[in-house]
Amino acid sequence: xxxxxxxxxxxxxxxxxxxxxxxxxxxxxxxxxxxxxxxxxxxxxxxxxxxxxxxxxxxxxxxxxxxxxxxxxxxxxxxxxxxxxxxxxxxxxxxxxxxxxxxxxxxxxxxxxxxxxxxxxxxxxxxxxxxxxxxxxxxxxxxxxxxxxxxxxxxxxxxxxxxxxxxxxxxxxxxxxxxxxxxxxxxxxxxxxxxxxxxxxxxxxxxxxxxxxxxxxxxxxxxxxxxxxxxxxxxxxxxxxxxxxxxxxxxxxxxxxxxxxxxxxxxxxxxxxxxxxxxxxxxxxx
Numbered sequence: 001x002x003x004x005x006x007x008x009x010x011x012x013x014x015x016x017x018x019x020x021x022x023x024x025x026x027x028x029x030x031x032x033x034x035x036x037x038x039x040x041x042x043x044x045x046x047x048x049x050x051x052x053x054x055x056x057x058x059x060x061x062x063x064x065x066x067x068x069x070x071x072x073x074x075x076x077x078x079x080x081x082x083x084x085x086x087x088x089x090x091x092x093x094x095x096x097x098x099x100x101x102x103x104x105x106x107x108x109x110x111x112x113x114x115x116x117x118x119x120x121x122x123x124x125x126x127x128x129x130x131x132x133x134x135x136x137x138x139x140x141x142x143x144x145x146x147x148x149x150x151x152x153x154x155x156x157x158x159x160x161x162x163x164x165x166x167x168x169x170x171x172x173x174x175x176x177x178x179x180x181x182x183x184x185x186x187x188x189x190x191x192x193x194x195x196x197x198x199x200x201x202x203x204x205x206x207x208x209x210x211x212x213x214x215x216x217x218x219x220x221x222x223x224x225x226x227x228x229x230x231x232x233x234x235x236x237x238x239x240x241x242x243x244x245x246x247x248x249x250x251x252x253x254x255x256x257x258x259x260x261x262x263x264x265x266x267x268x269x270x271x272x273x274x275x276x277x278x279x280x281x282x283x284x285x286x
Contacts, residue, residue, distance in 0.1 A: 039235060039263065040213055041105045041128055043070055044286050046239070046259040046270055051111050051122055053237045053259065054211040055156030056200035058143040059113030059120020070107040075100055104129045111141075119144040124158070136163045139196065151203035158196040162218070162232055165189040190223035192232070200239075209239040233263045251278045 043049055048068055050057035060066075077098040104127075111122030119142055126137040141158030165188065198211030213235045241257040255274040260267065276282040 039233060039261070041072065041107075041126075041130070042259070042261065042268060042270055043072060043105070043107065044270070044272070045070070047241060047255075047257045047272065047274075049107070049109065050200065050207075050209065050239060052107065052109050052124060052126075053213075054154075054198035054200045054209045054239060055122075055141045055158040055196050056143050056154035056198035056211065057202075057209060058111040058122040058141060058154065058156055059145065060152070060154070060202055062113045062115075065110065065112040068107070068109045070105070072105040072107075074103045076103075077101075101131045102129075103131060113145070120154070120156075122158070124160070132166075134165045137161070141196070143198075143200075148201070149203075151201055154198075154200040154202070156198050156200070160194055160196060161221070162192045162194060163189055164192070164232075191221045192218035193221050194218055194232070198237075205245075206242040207240065209237070211237045211239075213237070235261055235263050237261055252276070 040053075043052075046053065049070070050060070051066070052068075078101050080097060080099050106125075106127040108125040109122065111120055113120040122141045122143070124137070124139040124141070126135075128135040128137065137160055139158045139160030141156055143154045143156030146153045146155070193216070194213075195215045196211065196213045197215055198209060200209035200211075201207065214232045215234065217234060218232055238260040239258070241255065244254045244256075246252045246254065253276045255276060257272045257274070259270040261270075262268070270286070272284055272286045274282050274284045
C-alpha cells in the first residue's frame with residue numbers, strides 16, 4: 001500500500017528566483033542619490049520593530065494581531081555661539097553657554113496576517129519631534145508571504161504620508177528678507193507622499209531583511225513645492241538576527257540582532273545581544 005504525500009506548497013526554483021530577481025531589480029531602479037532633510041529615528045529595540053523598518057516583515061505571526069508602542073525621549077546640550085561684543089556674558093555660566101534641545105518619538109504599529117487575502121496588512125503612526133522640528137508620519141502597507149525552504153519570504157510595500165513642520169521662527173538667515181523662509185512661512189508645513197519596499201526572510205532560528213524608505217524621494221502634496229530642503233532622504237535598511245539555543249539544564253538562548261541604516265552618505269549600526277530565559281525573562285546589551 002502506497003501513501004500519497006499531501007503537497008502543501010510547491011514553487012519551482014526557477015520561478016522563485018525570477019520573482020526575487022524582478023523584486024530586487026525594481027528595488028534598485030527606484031533608488032537615487034538625492035540626500036536632504038531628516039532621517040527616520042532609530043529605536044533601541046529594533047528586533048520588536050521589524051515591520052516598521054521593513055514592510056516585508058508584517059504579519060510574521062499567523063492568527064495574531066501584533067501591536068507595538070514605543071515612547072522615546074532624549075535631550076542634548078547645544079553650545080550657543082557667544083557674542084564677543086557682549087561683555088556682560090560670563091563664559092563660566094553653563095546655563096547661558098548651552099541650550100538644551102529636547103526630542104520625543106511616539107511610534108504605534110499594528111499588523112496582522114489575514115488568510116482570506118493570503119497576506120498581511122499593517123498600519124504605522126509616528127510622531128517625531130526632533131529638536132524644533134515636529135513631523136508626523138502615517139502609513140498603510142501590505143505584504144505577501146511565500147514559503148521557502150522551511151521559512152517565509154515576505155515581500156511588502158507601504159504607502160505613507162509625511163507631514164513636516166519646520167521651525168520657521170527660529171531660523172536665522174544670512175540675508176533678510178530670505179525668499180525661502182518667507183515662502184515656507186506662508187504654508188507653515190509640508191505634506192509629502194512616499195513609499196517603502198522591503199524583502200524579509202524568516203526561518204525558525206534566524207531572519208534577514210533588506211528594505212528602502214522614501215523610495216520616491218517625497219512627492220509634495222501640499223505646501224511650497226519649490227522648497228526641497230525638508231524632503232526626507234532615501235534610506236536603506238539591512239537587518240538580521242539569530243536564535244542560539246544553549247544546551248543547558250535551564251532553557252537559555254542567546255540572540256544577536258543587528259540593524260544597519262545608510263543613506264549612501266552616512267552609516268548607522270545598531271547591534272543588540274539578548275540573553276533570554278524560557279521566553280519570559282531577558283537581559284540585553286545594545
